Amino acid sequence: MRYLVLLVSLLLPSALTAQEWEDRQVFGTSEAVSLRILSSTDTSFFAPIIEDFIETAPHISVEYLVTGTVDLDHAFRASPADFDVVISSAMDLQFKLTNDGFAAPLVDLDHPEWAQWHDRLFAFTSEPAAIVINRKAFGDLPLPRSRQDLIALMRAHPDRFQERVGTYDVRQSGLGYLFATQDARASETFWRLMEVMGRTGARLYCCSGQMIDDLRKGELVMAYNVLGSYAQAQAEQSEELTVILPSEFPTTMMRTVLMSKDARSPQAAEGFIRHLLMLQETGDALKFPLPPLTQSQNDDLLRTINLEPALITYLDKIKKQAFMREWENALVQEYRNYTP
Amino acid sequence: MAVILFVVVRALATQVAQQGQDNILNASLSSILDTAVVRDGSVTLDFPYSSFSMLSTNADDRVYYAIYEDGTLLSGYEKLPAPDVLKADHRHFDTASFSGEKIRIASGARLLLASDGPRTVSVSVAQTQDALSETLNAISRNVALLGVGFFILSSGLALWAASTTSSQLHRLTRSVTRRGPQDLSPVTKAVPTEMGPLVGSLNMFMQRLDHTLQQSEDFIAEAAHRIRTPLATVRSHAEATLQRVEHAENRAALQSMVRAIDESSRAAGQLLDHAMVTFRTENLNMEEVDLVEVLQDLVQRMTPVAEMKDIALSLQTEGPAVLAGDAILLQNALRNLIDNALKYAPSETDVVIRTAKDDGISISILDDGAGFDLAEMHTLSGRFVRGKDTGNKIGSGLGLTIAQEVTTAHGGTMTLRNRPEGGACVTLSF
Ligand SMILES: Nc1ncnc2c1ncn2[C@@H]1O[C@H](COP(=O)(O)OP(=O)(O)O)[C@@H](O)[C@H]1O
Numbered sequence: 001m002r003y004l005v006l007l008v009s010l011l012l013p014s015a016l017t018a019q020e021w022e023d024r025q026v027f028g029t030s031e032a033v034s035l036r037i038l039s040s041t042d043t044s045f046f047a048p049i050i051e052d053f054i055e056t057a058p059h060i061s062v063e064y065l066v067t068g069t070v071d072l073d074h075a076f077r078a079s080p081a082d083f084d085v086v087i088s089s090a091m092d093l094q095f096k097l098t099n100d101g102f103a104a105p106l107v108d109l110d111h112p113e114w115a116q117w118h119d120r121l122f123a124f125t126s127e128p129a130a131i132v133i134n135r136k137a138f139g140d141l142p143l144p145r146s147r148q149d150l151i152a153l154m155r156a157h158p159d160r161f162q163e164r165v166g167t168y169d170v171r172q173s174g175l176g177y178l179f180a181t182q183d184a185r186a187s188e189t190f191w192r193l194m195e196v197m198g199r200t201g202a203r204l205y206c207c208s209g210q211m212i213d214d215l216r217k218g219e220l221v222m223a224y225n226v227l228g229s230y231a232q233a234q235a236e237q238s239e240e241l242t243v244i245l246p247s248e249f250p251t252t253m254m255r256t257v258l259m260s261k262d263a264r265s266p267q268a269a270e271g272f273i274r275h276l277l278m279l280q281e282t283g284d285a286l287k288f289p290l291p292p293l294t295q296s297q298n299d300d301l302l303r304t305i306n307l308e309p310a311l312i313t314y315l316d317k318i319k320k321q322a323f324m325r326e327w328e329n330a331l332v333q334e335y336r337n338y339t340p
Numbered sequence: 341m342a343v344i345l346f347v348v349v350r351a352l353a354t355q356v357a358q359q360g361q362d363n364i365l366n367a368s369l370s371s372i373l374d375t376a377v378v379r380d381g382s383v384t385l386d387f388p389y390s391s392f393s394m395l396s397t398n399a400d401d402r403v404y405y406a407i408y409e410d411g412t413l414l415s416g417y418e419k420l421p422a423p424d425v426l427k428a429d430h431r432h433f434d435t436a437s438f439s440g441e442k443i444r445i446a447s448g449a450r451l452l453l454a455s456d457g458p459r460t461v462s463v464s465v466a467q468t469q470d471a472l473s474e475t476l477n478a479i480s481r482n483v484a485l486l487g488v489g490f491f492i493l494s495s496g497l498a499l500w501a502a503s504t505t506s507s508q509l510h511r512l513t514r515s516v517t518r519r520g521p522q523d524l525s526p527v528t529k530a531v532p533t534e535m536g537p538l539v540g541s542l543n544m545f546m547q548r549l550d551h552t553l554q555q556s557e558d559f560i561a562e563a564a565h566r567i568r569t570p571l572a573t574v575r576s577h578a579e580a581t582l583q584r585v586e587h588a589e590n591r592a593a594l595q596s597m598v599r600a601i602d603e604s605s606r607a608a609g610q611l612l613d614h615a616m617v618t619f620r621t622e623n624l625n626m627e628e629v630d631l632v633e634v635l636q637d638l639v640q641r642m643t644p645v646a647e648m649k650d651i652a653l654s655l656q657t658e659g660p661a662v663l664a665g666d667a668i669l670l671q672n673a674l675r676n677l678i679d680n681a682l683k684y685a686p687s688e689t690d691v692v693i694r695t696a697k698d699d700g701i702s703i704s705i706l707d708d709g710a711g712f713d714l715a716e717m718h719t720l721s722g723r724f725v726r727g728k729d730t731g732n733k734i735g736s737g738l739g740l741t742i743a744q745e746v747t748t749a750h751g752g753t754m755t756l757r758n759r760p761e762g763g764a765c766v767t768l769s770f
Pocket of ligand 1: 712720730764
């Protein structure tokens with residue numbers, strides 16, 4: 001069976017095109033070197049970075065492929081030679097890729113120690129998970145400051161929130177799973193919140209983008225664990241949205257990049273990663289539209305998820321099954337049994 | 341001579357560093373293994389985040405693990421080289437190679453009692469050795485420099501005063517060689533002034549090793565503590581549920597759950613004690629301690645436990661037995677010994693604690709149990725070593741280790757023997 005798969009993938013390098021991308025864009029016109037970037041980040045955030053890179057290296061053209069974090073992990077594990085650079089917000093999956101030997105070392109990078117692991121995995125953003133609210137739909141209710149407030153609000157006003165709250169479907173989204181497990185690890189409040197959301201008939205989403213769209217349309221009153229960076233960008237344009245970082249502990253994720261150990265264009269890949277980290281450091285919001293790293297190691301206000309071996313804990317098969325079961329019990333089951 | 345010093349110190353350093361890594365791997369392994377339970381007929385492990393986070397190193401070492409039930413992989417990395425046969429409650433350490441890198445791997449197993457018979461859960465935790473070899477290389481470099489310095493110095497000195505100095509160097513080398521892996525206190529022997537800087541740097545490097553060692557002890561203490569607190573909560577929930585449950589089968593399951601929790605929290609407690617002992621023995625808090633008072637207090641506290649087994653616990657003394665020592669440590673050591681006597685003696689027997697004063701102070705704890713197995717007597721005080729024939733008695737193999745380490749730290753000796761009339765007798769003499 002293994003050989004058959006190998007054979008098929010050898011015969012059909014184009015089998016790859018069977019993969020459905022959320023987005024696929026080519027930058028640059030050169031045919032000399034092509035760099036394939038596999039990413040979970042929306043193209044709009046990366047376009048300026050890639051364009052800036054190509055200006056410094058016009059002989060390189062970049063193919064930017066976007067897909068969800070879980071899908072990305074599968075696609076890359078299946079064929080590490082098809083991609084040069086991998087970018088994802090699911091730190092745990094990225095960590096495991098690195099621990100499992102899929103990443104190539106990049107030495108002599110001038111990057112903070114806490115934002116890299118094993119010379120192979122590099123963090124380049126700090127992005128908190130936020131509560132986002134549609135102020136119009138929220139009406140005169142007091143804005144919640146913490147998860148506790150949220151629970152109290154939903155309990156007190158079930159009608160207003162019924163089927164109008166949203167959060168990640170952790171079964172579909174790697175980032176959603178990371179946020180949920182880190183929340184659950186930090187406090188029991190998380191499970192109470194999930195139960196209350198379950199009873200309110202929460203809607204489940206694959207991605208932050210869709211949650212924000214539905215918030216804007218007023219279909220959702222409130223969404224929990226939305227990527228703060230995406231929401232902030234939208235909130236600046238539209239009046240209705242308010243982004244709140246829960247005051248007890250906003251879980252903060254770092255987007256990470258690695259270079260495939262089987263990269264076909266290793267030099268271009270290394271050049272790109274160096275350029276990316278350099279742009280991050282300059283903090284020029286036009287060229288680097290993502291939130292740069294914040295040295296939050298000593299800052300309790302922003303609880304950054306550390307790049308450390310413990311990240312593989314919740315990827316363990318047994319732990320994952322147990323977590324999913326508990327999550328479904330809290331969120332999905334109750335929803336189904338709900339009788340208005 | 342310089343070469344001897346280099347070899348000795350390097351060997352010592354390797355031993356200490358390896359021990360440090362093993363300690364941490366073992367703590368991680370225990371924290372995973374301790375969470376193994378049978379739920380709804382299948383084995384599950386809800387191990388804490390700290391299990392792996394304690395394996396973070398400066399060199400970002402990679403971490404692998406595997407969990408097996410009766411030899412079949414439940415989760416983790418397949419193909420991780422692990423020993424086939426593992427005795428329950430024993431630890432196995434090995435150096436192997438995995439995906440092209442050298443790894444240190446710790447394995448252990450536990451027997452779980454499910455309603456349909458026993459199941460063996462085994463866990464392996466492994467780590468690459470980058471941080472370890474970084475430390476060792478740094479140490480080697482220092483030691484090599486030290487060795488060269490030593491060589492130049494000693495040949496220089498030899499030219500000056502061959503006879504006197506070489507005997508002093510001999511003494512220093514000997515005192516370094518004689519040290520055990522635990523003893524990292526600075527060399528304080530008077531040395532000729534020319535050798536001052538040399539001994540100074542030797543001391544500094546010992547201090548660094550000591551620091552590394554201490555860090556690993558801290559890790560264990562932290563890990564044990566993190567396991568214990570939630571366990572206590574779970575236990576009280578289980579107890580409360582037990583009050584309410586009537587179905588015999590469920591009661592039995594709950595009772596075995598409470599037992600399993602007790603077992604884990606005891607193991608965690610002893611790990612914690614052991615870490616505390618190791619730490620304190622290096623910084624003894626000396627004061628006048630009356631061992632009789634300590635024993636009276638212990639007897640009073642442990643009598644309820646003894647009564648549960650219908651054991652008569654008695655203390656025979658001949659007046660106060662005062663000694664300069666660390667009260668907390670001594671109490672801990674004695675408690676472990678009395679604990680063992682109560683544990684391994686059958687019900688309706690006597691456990692006697694006797695103090696005597698001849699040359700020094702001696703304390704014996706005597707019981708009417710089966711006594712020690714002669715063949716394994718001299719190994720029992722090793723870390724995590726348990727007797728072959730412990731039956732279903734809960735234990736972690738650290739009790740005698742703690743007693744031994746405390747006694748040695750106070751300049752005393754611990755002897756195990758069997759009484760002619762049967763039963764075990766443990767004597768501490770100071
Ligand atoms: N009083 C005793 N009588 C018989 N055997 C004993 C006694 N005390 C200790 N042992 C043996 O020594 C072993 C090591 O003891 P210890 O280090 O205290 O660990 P444990 O946690 O297994 O009791 C025990 O497993 C047991 O076999």
